[in-house]
Amino acid sequence: MQLTLEQGASLGVGDVPPDHADGSYLLAVAGGGSGGSRPWRWGTARAGGWARILDEAQHVPDLFSYIQGIVDERDQPGQFVLAGSPNFLIHRQISQSLAGRCDILHLLPFSRAELKRRKLHPVEAITDRRPRSRENGEDRLNDVLFAGGHPRIHDKKLEPQRWLANCYQTYIERDVRELVNVGDVEAFGRLMGLCAGRTGQLLNLSALANDCGITHTTARRWLSVLETSFVVMLLRPHHRNFNKRLVKSPKLYCLDTGRCATCCASGRLKTWTCTRHAGRSASRGWWPRR
């Protein structure tokens, strides 16, 4: 039995890869702190019939044991498609009933290829030596960087910087509050800002903790929250040393360039949570728009 989501109307991805064909349900996790704002363009999910689609399922953890019951009773793949935030995976009650019964598809903010409805495989992009088809698009790199990949910005043609400031505010207030002590929410926002300013640099946890005014342990814990939500990622150093001494720390990357640009442009990295209005100055442009 195979779960197929109709082309183009799918998880914003184009298709469900074959690896995801045999879970009892497919869990689609929207990352990058996009909150509930991703416009789900679900098509007809077919699983030898139809699937039930539940969005924002993480808000009803009790639901999962019911679903587990249904799934265990009728062992048929693709009965449910559950969508929601990555907190899914942190929540113990949820992850227990999910174990062994689901496939997980992480949805990051849009990639450019996805926006252009193209499929790209990074390895093929390097190894495929056939003459290239014309490279598509008239978009400009600076604009692409500024906009980032959040669906709503592209869907509704919103002004990226202002919207992003609100989006992350919501992310912090709604998704993070459950995981972090309420009193620390401001410091958490500060950490996000600091990460944006350090994108592409080697991770120095002590310096990051110092600048943020939190302990080393807290910084580590919060960073893992940011990583789970796909706000940042850590790129690891490769271990093959070829007789050289290698750097061992990972590199920190912010996954959405729109947010980096917002933070850097605001010039107020330390007060990320209060930069709602800073988006306006950013929108005037800090790179010459050609």
Place this chain on the structure above:
Amino acid sequence: MHAARGAICESWVVAETVKNFMNRGLRPDVCFFWRDSAGHEIDLLIEAGGGRLLPVEIKSGQTFSSDFVKNLNWWRDLAGPAGGKGAVVDGGDKSMPDKDDRLLSWRGWG
């Protein structure tokens, strides 16, 4: 140009790589960087099948310079048989005729 533009460009290329892997249902844990204590660096190193390592150099500038491939060649000499042909991804609008490495515009990567 803002000082952060280079870093943001680099983040974009890395993020697009990760997204493209994930959107194909693949885990992005084949992506690495490589840096020795003397500061030699490969921005992005992708583990392909058969233990091959494909190096990617990321440049935010728009004008291709042959210096870009020098770094990749240096690393390939070091890596020996493990080092595959890689790519330079730059901020220009058009890709260049390939040398040993692919010379790609950002449009060809994301």
